[in-house]
Amino acid sequence: MTPQNKPVPSPPARRLSWNDPGVRALVYQAAALGAVGLVVWFLVSNTLANLAARNIATGFGFLSREAGFAIGENLIDYSPSSSYGRAILVGLVNTLRVAALGIVVATILGTLIGIARLSKNWLVGKLAAIYVEVMRNVPLLLQLFFWYALITENMPGPRQAANPMPGVFISNRGLKLPGLEGDALDWMLAGLAVAIVAIVALGHWAGRRQEATGKVFPLGRAALALIVACPLLGWLASGGSLALDMPELRGFNFVGGITLTPEFAALLAGLVIYTSAFIAEVVRSGIQAVNLGQWEAAGSLGLRRGLVLRLVVLPQALRVIVPPMTSQYLNLTKNSSLAVAIGYPDIVSVVNTTLNQTGQAIEGILIIMAAYLTVSLSISLFMNWYNKRIALVER
Amino acid sequence: MTSSDTAVPAGSPPPSGHVGAWAWARSQLFSSPLNALLTILSVWLVLMAVPAVVDWALLSANFTAQNAQECRQSAGACWAFIAEKHRLILFGTYPYEEQWRPLLASLVLIAVIVASGMRRFWNLRLLWVWLAGLAIVAVLMWGGVLGLTYVENSRWGGLPVTLILSTFGIAFAFPFGVLLALGRRSRMPAIKALCVIYIELIRGVPLISLLFMSSVMLPLFLPVGFSIDKLLRAQIAIILFAAAYIAETVRGGLQSIPKGQYEGGESLGLSYWQQMRIIVLPQALKVVIPPLVGIFIVLFKDTSLVVIIGIFDLTLAAKAALSDAAWRGFGVEAYVFISLIYFVFCFSMSRYSQALERRLERGHKR
Numbered sequence: 001m002t003p004q005n006k007p008v009p010s011p012p013a014r015r016l017s018w019n020d021p022g023v024r025a026l027v028y029q030a031a032a033l034g035a036v037g038l039v040v041w042f043l044v045s046n047t048l049a050n051l052a053a054r055n056i057a058t059g060f061g062f063l064s065r066e067a068g069f070a071i072g073e074n075l076i077d078y079s080p081s082s083s084y085g086r087a088i089l090v091g092l093v094n095t096l097r098v099a100a101l102g103i104v105v106a107t108i109l110g111t112l113i114g115i116a117r118l119s120k121n122w123l124v125g126k127l128a129a130i131y132v133e134v135m136r137n138v139p140l141l142l143q144l145f146f147w148y149a150l151i152t153e154n155m156p157g158p159r160q161a162a163n164p165m166p167g168v169f170i171s172n173r174g175l176k177l178p179g180l181e182g183d184a185l186d187w188m189l190a191g192l193a194v195a196i197v198a199i200v201a202l203g204h205w206a207g208r209r210q211e212a213t214g215k216v217f218p219l220g221r222a223a224l225a226l227i228v229a230c231p232l233l234g235w236l237a238s239g240g241s242l243a244l245d246m247p248e249l250r251g252f253n254f255v256g257g258i259t260l261t262p263e264f265a266a267l268l269a270g271l272v273i274y275t276s277a278f279i280a281e282v283v284r285s286g287i288q289a290v291n292l293g294q295w296e297a298a299g300s301l302g303l304r305r306g307l308v309l310r311l312v313v314l315p316q317a318l319r320v321i322v323p324p325m326t327s328q329y330l331n332l333t334k335n336s337s338l339a340v341a342i343g344y345p346d347i348v349s350v351v352n353t354t355l356n357q358t359g360q361a362i363e364g365i366l367i368i369m370a371a372y373l374t375v376s377l378s379i380s381l382f383m384n385w386y387n388k389r390i391a392l393v394e395r
Numbered sequence: 396m397t398s399s400d401t402a403v404p405a406g407s408p409p410p411s412g413h414v415g416a417w418a419w420a421r422s423q424l425f426s427s428p429l430n431a432l433l434t435i436l437s438v439w440l441v442l443m444a445v446p447a448v449v450d451w452a453l454l455s456a457n458f459t460a461q462n463a464q465e466c467r468q469s470a471g472a473c474w475a476f477i478a479e480k481h482r483l484i485l486f487g488t489y490p491y492e493e494q495w496r497p498l499l500a501s502l503v504l505i506a507v508i509v510a511s512g513m514r515r516f517w518n519l520r521l522l523w524v525w526l527a528g529l530a531i532v533a534v535l536m537w538g539g540v541l542g543l544t545y546v547e548n549s550r551w552g553g554l555p556v557t558l559i560l561s562t563f564g565i566a567f568a569f570p571f572g573v574l575l576a577l578g579r580r581s582r583m584p585a586i587k588a589l590c591v592i593y594i595e596l597i598r599g600v601p602l603i604s605l606l607f608m609s610s611v612m613l614p615l616f617l618p619v620g621f622s623i624d625k626l627l628r629a630q631i632a633i634i635l636f637a638a639a640y641i642a643e644t645v646r647g648g649l650q651s652i653p654k655g656q657y658e659g660g661e662s663l664g665l666s667y668w669q670q671m672r673i674i675v676l677p678q679a680l681k682v683v684i685p686p687l688v689g690i691f692i693v694l695f696k697d698t699s700l701v702v703i704i705g706i707f708d709l710t711l712a713a714k715a716a717l718s719d720a721a722w723r724g725f726g727v728e729a730y731v732f733i734s735l736i737y738f739v740f741c742f743s744m745s746r747y748s749q750a751l752e753r754r755l756e757r758g759h760k761r
Binding site: 025028049051119120122127137138142143146153334335337341352361373376 | 423433440582583585598602611612615692700703710731737745
């Protein structure tokens with residue numbers, strides 16, 4: 001048999017055949033899309049028929065109608081005569097407020113507990129372990145109910161409020177703190193913003209200078225000075241009208257000062273304590289992931305312990321920590337929706353009231369989902385950007 | 396070996412400063428000034444908290460009071476409230492004389508969960524264990540056959556509902572999640588896109604919004620005149636929610652399988668489904684068992700959210716017990732009681748998962 005005599009077979013003409021994987025894939029995909037399309041069409045047509053049968057309006061026209069219900073806590077102007085759209089915005093701001101504050105406090109507390117769990121001190125390590133195990137194995141909703149019951153049932157009334165330090169009152173109406181008041185406040189906030197921008201710029205400049213000349217700029221001290229000096233300058237520039245607003249008992253309740261309502265305090269406490277237990281585990285596993293040899297090598301280069309942690313260990317630990325930390329932040333934000341169970345007016349609870357009044361359930365739930373998707377995607381985009389910045393640079 | 400005066404004779408005890416309680420305390424608790432300070436702070440914390448808690452929970456607590464008045468007079472916890480209400484908290488409004496049925500159903504569900512944890516059952520037999528277990532639970536809870544009276548599921552409540560929502564949830568979400576994970580790794584763009592959209596959409600929104608959706612939107616989705624039960628609606632929402640998280644975990648397992656395994660399967664002439672069933676999934680699922688246990692723990696805790704749409708689970712049963720006007724104001728006791736129940740389940744499962752992780756790791760190390 002001589003292969004060279006045999007004519008080279010021309011590739012067979014492409015025919016439609018079930019044995020062609022490309023054809024099969026096309027058929028499967030078309031079938032899947034068709035099935036999903038059919039299900040969606042079935043649900044939508046049912047829904048439209050149901051809505052027509054129940055005389056429920058559709059569309060987002062209700063957003064501009066008058067809401068007519070009061071909201072207990074609002075950072076932006078709101079009254080019952082405002083529109084539904086405004087009410088939902090108030091709810092969104094409340095959600096963002098508790099989520100942002102919760103993320104900051106839970107990160108600090110969780111990091112401390114995570115480090116404490118690794119402590120060489122037996123007692124500290126065991127206490128941290130007990131905290132983590134208890135807090136992460138009890139449902140968050142139950143913890144919220146617990147804190148709320150503790151505040152509203154077991155705390156004294158305003159007249160017998162506990163007064164651990166001047167200007168701070170703890171009662172079943174929540175926590176009262178002294179606040180700042182006056183025209184200077186805006187100026188001081190502007191000063192703070194200027195300070196933050198200046199520190200970021202300074203950090204870039206210091207990094208470039210160190211790369212070029214090897215000189216180290218004392219960034220920490222400079223940043224501290226800026227943070228203190230800029231708001232102080234703002235206060236002086238404004239002419240200095242700033243007063244301390246102390247809460248005081250008048251009649252049956254407090255006036256003045258800053259209030260943390262029982263709902264907000266319970267929600268914040270529950271979110272922070274629950275999430276910090278998870279963050280502690282993330283931090284612990286991140287630090288444990290750094291090889292002991294890294295500590296020893298850095299020490300043998302003559303670096304002090306603080307510098308070892310900052311320059312060698314933390315950059316490596318952060319690579320392990322950031323992705324699970326991102327999902328903890330997302331969890332905290334989504335868990336803030338449990339506010340509805342204890343009556344804190346977050347977006348879920350406001351939309352819930354709205355859809356009970358208008359009957360427009362579909363629009364309401366779409367608004368909730370869109371809001372959470374936007375917030376979740378923003379947090380994960382930011383954390384992915386940060387993760388990319390600290391990731392190991394390879395070839 | 397040359398012996399000299401300075402050499403330590405073999406078998407002699409270590410110097411007295413390095414053994415015993417005092418040496419342990421010195422090395423563990425007081426090795427540096429900072430450490431000593433931390434120890435003192437911790438001891439102070441323990442001394443502040445533990446006696447107060449013991450006093451509240453045991454010494455000053457009232458276990459036997461007949462009514463709330465008597466209970467309020469004691470400074471400590473009112474466990475008499477729990478003694479009075481434990482049947483309501485555990486079994487909700489299930490008919491009182493029939494409450495052995497939810498008790499037995501709960502035990503069956505726990506037995507099914509425990510059996511799933513045993514490696515002996517990690518094969519097809521597990522499927523039969525689950526099917527039999529779920530069937531027995533259905534018969535016990537509903538009744539209507541074998542001489543048991545029929546109990547409609549609006550009267551179910553308490554611990555069995557929590558267990559049913561989580562075990563049925565994981566049982567149905569698991570196959571769905573595996574399919575989603577396979578779909579997300581599919582080479583067909585349309586199928587991949589559908590799975591990615593589903594997974595990211597579900598993971599981006601809170602469970603509460605899905606529960607709301609199931610309670611207000613599901614009735615609108617169905618043809619006119621057709622309705623489904625409230626408990627089933629919540630169960631569907633939980634299944635849809637858990638499937639997205641299971642899908643992401645299983646995808647991690649699929650990614651950890653080397654490409655050679657897929658190619659090896661292909662070169663043997665196996666079809667896609669045979670490859671997955673015989674070669675890839677058995678390896679991938681073994682890797683993700685510990686994170687799957689983690690998902691089950693989260694799911695078990697998250698079933699408490701059904702309170703918000705008014706399903707009578709353990710948490711809402713506790714709230715119902717609290718709403719009795721004769722026994723007002725014992726919220727902390729009730730929540731501590733059901734927290735303990737949740738804790739026992741979640742803690743034992745997380746311990747199991749840690750032990751399993753260590754054992755599976757050992758299996759991979761050679």
